[in-house]
Amino acid sequence: xxxxxxxxxxxxxxxxxxxxxxxxxxxxxxxxxxxxxxxxxxxxxxxxxxxxxxxxxxxxxxxxxxxxxxxxxxxxxxxxxxxxxxxxxxxxxxxxxxxxxxxxxxxxxxxx
Numbered sequence: 001x002x003x004x005x006x007x008x009x010x011x012x013x014x015x016x017x018x019x020x021x022x023x024x025x026x027x028x029x030x031x032x033x034x035x036x037x038x039x040x041x042x043x044x045x046x047x048x049x050x051x052x053x054x055x056x057x058x059x060x061x062x063x064x065x066x067x068x069x070x071x072x073x074x075x076x077x078x079x080x081x082x083x084x085x086x087x088x089x090x091x092x093x094x095x096x097x098x099x100x101x102x103x104x105x106x107x108x109x110x111x112x
Contacts, residue, residue: 007081007088014074015090018097021067025060029096039100042068043108071101 022029029035045053045068053065078098081088089095 007077007084007086010077011074011088011090011094014070014077015094018067018070018074019093021063021070022093024063025067029093032096032100035096035100036104038067039071039097039104042071042101043104071097074098075101075105 021027027034027038045065050065050068053061054069056062056065074094074097078088089098
């Protein structure tokens with residue numbers, strides 16, 4: 001499995017930043033319904049929507065946009081590692097948010 005350690009490192013770094021944004025936004029990662037709603041919002045916000053929010057002087061709005069960008073990186077990391085047969089996972093926040101993002105992405109697929 002050597003050579004794929006960067007996926008684990010990436011997951012740890014991403015989770016640390018997700019936790020920081022979550023603290024700033026007052027997110028309770030144990031509230032599955034709230035995390036699922038957050039995932040839904042993250043997936044609905046396209047790059048143009050997020051770019052506008054990243055430029056906002058409103059610190060909460062910017063933190064939310066940063067969280068959504070981190071969610072995109074999180075999904076990309078999981079997808080890329082899976083292509084190599086590596087199951088990438090982090091701690092409790094990664095698991096809660098990752099599960100919500102995947103479930104919400106699946107729901108969106110079935111609706112379209």
